Amino acid sequence: MEKIKFLRNENPSPKPKDEELGFGNIFTDHMFVMDYDADKGWYNPRIIPYGPFEMEPSSMVFHYGQAIFEGMKAYRNKDGEIVTFRPMDNFHRMNRSARRICMPEIDVDFAWEALKTLLNIDKDWVPSTKGTSLYIRPFMIATDPFLGVRPSNTYKFFIILCPVGSYYPEGINPVKIYVEDKYSRVAKGGTGEAKVAGNYAASLLSAEKAKEKGYSQVLWLDAADHTFVEEVGAMNMFFKIDGKIITAPLDGSILPGITRDSVIKLAKHMGYTVEERRISIEEVFESYEKGTLEEMFGTGTAAVVSPVGVLGWKDKIIDLGLDRIGEFTKLMYDTLTGIQYGTHKDIFGWVKKID
Numbered sequence: 001m002e003k004i005k006f007l008r009n010e011n012p013s014p015k016p017k018d019e020e021l022g023f024g025n026i027f028t029d030h031m032f033v034m035d036y037d038a039d040k041g042w043y044n045p046r047i048i049p050y051g052p053f054e055m056e057p058s059s060m061v062f063h064y065g066q067a068i069f070e071g072m073k074a075y076r077n078k079d080g081e082i083v084t085f086r087p088m089d090n091f092h093r094m095n096r097s098a099r100r101i102c103m104p105e106i107d108v109d110f111a112w113e114a115l116k117t118l119l120n121i122d123k124d125w126v127p128s129t130k131g132t133s134l135y136i137r138p139f140m141i142a143t144d145p146f147l148g149v150r151p152s153n154t155y156k157f158f159i160i161l162c163p164v165g166s167y168y169p170e171g172i173n174p175v176k177i178y179v180e181d182k183y184s185r186v187a188k189g190g191t192g193e194a195k196v197a198g199n200y201a202a203s204l205l206s207a208e209k210a211k212e213k214g215y216s217q218v219l220w221l222d223a224a225d226h227t228f229v230e231e232v233g234a235m236n237m238f239f240k241i242d243g244k245i246i247t248a249p250l251d252g253s254i255l256p257g258i259t260r261d262s263v264i265k266l267a268k269h270m271g272y273t274v275e276e277r278r279i280s281i282e283e284v285f286e287s288y289e290k291g292t293l294e295e296m297f298g299t300g301t302a303a304v305v306s307p308v309g310v311l312g313w314k315d316k317i318i319d320l321g322l323d324r325i326g327e328f329t330k331l332m333y334d335t336l337t338g339i340q341y342g343t344h345k346d347i348f349g350w351v352k353k354i355d
């Protein structure tokens with residue numbers, strides 16, 4: 001691969017104060033871009049000022065949805081160093097997503113070099129207050145100006161960065177989740193295992209309806225029968241029932257979350273029994289009635305661990321309380337964020353420094 005060109009942004013933006021940060025609305029001064037052509041492969045890697053760019057209205061991504069993305073974070077750890085969490089897993093997952101919708105793979109080592117270079121250029125944008133981070137959004141789109149249906153021959157790959165505030169500015173709070181029993185986001189054999197933009201489009205209507213009912217997100221059930229638990233919007237779902245940690249298996253319609261995998265590895269290491277198996281929504285409600293449902297939480301890069309206090313399904317409700325966080329949920333949150341911010345030992349070697 002060619003050397004990465006660099007064009008400095010001569011009009012850098014003022015940096016926001018840590019306490020003003022939200023999620024995904026402020027972007028750093030630079031972005032990484034490279035182009036793909038079926039004959040040439042990936043070419044012209046460059047770091048240029050963040051900003052708009054031109055595309056043909058006929059670009060295939062606008063019509064047939066070849067678009068994939070990733071999400072990860074860079075943290076300023078307790079020693080002031082900038083670190084990332086399992087970034088190679090994100091790039092490998094991006095290649096799995098690419099294969100699923102006929103997009104070209106990237107060289108993961110080169111992508112890591114590009115990300116490190118970009119992070120070093122924009123490192124002053126990594127906020128330092130505990131809980132804040134720099135969100136990293138790699139994505140790829142199809143750019144052939146063509147309206148026939150087939151995979152595009154040209155693509156663009158980007159990495160953009162945005163400083164984000166603490167997901168829990170007022171301390172970690174449980175959320176209310178609505179169990180969707182009508183709509184589906186993905187089905188087995190579909191694109192659920194891939195981080196495909198269109199999966200999110202398919203989820204919006206249901207999420208809006210849940211919000212009208214006072215819930216913050218949706219828990220998806222399997223598309224065939226609406227029987228088995230799959231996952232929440234952008235989080236994998238865990239239950240603690242009778243001392244055991246239970247989460248749905250990766251059997252085709254669930255996104256293989258890196259936070260999910262980290263929780264499973266940590267829990268097993270700490271001696272917990274972890275079951276990756278199908279769990280019906282009936283079983284969850286029965287365990288609540290029997291008094292064996294101890295904790296519920298979601299996992300994902302944005303929140304890391306998000307306790308679920310209330311689960312609504314048809315006319316039934318599980319109420320574990322919106323003012324308490326389960327012990328295991330808290331242990332996972334503290335351990336994972338501790339590894340990320342450098343206060344806990346990184347026993348699995350998950351943290352990668354950028355220089």
Ligand SMILES: *Cc1c(COP(=O)(O)O)cnc(C)c1O
Pocket residue numbers: 071195231232233234235236255256257258259260299300301302
């Ligand atoms: C990204 C994502 C997750 C969480 O994955 P992490 O790697 O833990 O951030 C879970 N579910 C869906 C549908 C996702 O897109």
